[in-house]
Amino acid sequence: MRTRRYGAVLAALTMAGVGVGVAAPATAGAATTAVACPAGWGSLPKTAADTDAGSLTDIRTGEHDCYDRMVFDVPTAGTEPIGYTVHYVDAFYQDPSGIRIPISGGAIIEIRVSAPAYDPETHAATYPGRGGQALPGVDLTGYRTFREAKFGASFEGVTQVGLGVRARLPFQLSQLSNRLVVDVAHTW
Numbered sequence: 632m633r634t635r636r637y638g639a640v641l642a643a644l645t646m647a648g649v650g651v652g653v654a655a656p657a658t659a660g661a662a663t664t665a666v667a668c669p670a671g672w673g674s675l676p677k678t679a680a681d682t683d684a685g686s687l688t689d690i691r692t693g694e695h696d697c698y699d700r701m702v703f704d705v706p707t708a709g710t711e712p713i714g715y716t717v718h719y720v721d722a723f724y725q726d727p728s729g730i731r732i733p734i735s736g737g738a739i740i741e742i743r744v745s746a747p748a749y750d751p752e753t754h755a756a757t758y759p760g761r762g763g764q765a766l767p768g769v770d771l772t773g774y775r776t777f778r779e780a781k782f783g784a785s786f787e788g789v790t791q792v793g794l795g796v797r798a799r800l801p802f803q804l805s806q807l808s809n810r811l812v813v814d815v816a817h818t819w
Contacts, residue, residue: 668697672801672816676718679804684713686757687746687790690766692777695814699776701794703811705746713811714745717804723793725762725783732763736778736795740802744792744811748785760785766792775817776800 685707693700705713720741723732748758759767760782771777776797783791794815802815 666696668816668818669803672803672814674719674799674801676716677802677804678716679712679714679806681714681745681789682711683788684711684746686750687744687748687785688757690758690760690769690780690792692769692771692774692780694774698814698816699774699796701742701777701780701792701813701815703742703744703746703790703813704809705744705811706809712806715804715811716743717741717802717813719799720793723781723783726786726789726791727784728762730763732781732783732793734779734781734793734795736797738796738799740794740796740813740815741783742792742794742813744790745788746790747788748782748790751788758785758790760790760792776815 685705687703687705689702689704691702691704693702703713718741720739723734723739723741724730725732748760749756762782762784764782766780766782769780771780777794778797779795781793783793785791794813796815800816801819802813805812805814
């Protein structure tokens with residue numbers, strides 16, 4: 632008989648709206664929208680023909696719902712496409728010295744952008760990257776996919792960056808005016 636009484640009391644409290652470990656339904660304002668992530672990117676190498684696009688001036692990153700993003704700013708490119716080669720590698724080696732640069736992560740993406748980190752006429756630096764060092768101003772703390780990014784070199788008009796990621800994940804490239812964008816998905 633005691634069990635019935637507790638059951639009746641619990642039912643009465645629940646119907647009266649008194650919280651006894653019962654979660655209230657979410658309000659309309661607290662509703663969340665499911666994010667539809669792009670699909671079909673793949674993890675095979677991606678390339679575009681080299682062009683005389685201009686000089687690299689900045690590399691920056693950002694976090695998004697479905698992917699982490701790295702942007703290469705080449706403001707003198709204008710409407711010219713920026714050449715690139717992006718692919719997964721077993722280890723990251725500085726061009727042309729062949730020195731191995733260690734990078735954290737479950738996989739490494741090598742990014743080669745056809746834009747020097749210097750002015751070809753004056754040889755003055757346009758981007759302050761140093762071989763084997765972390766990218767200046769890039770903090771990847773808390774990113775879901777990116778782990779570490781290091782500058783390789785800028786040699787014969789091509790700038791090289793190593794990007795450590797959590798695992799071998801799909802990526803895509805896109806070009807906007809004066810920018811090359813590399814997006815790496817959080818999941819397959």
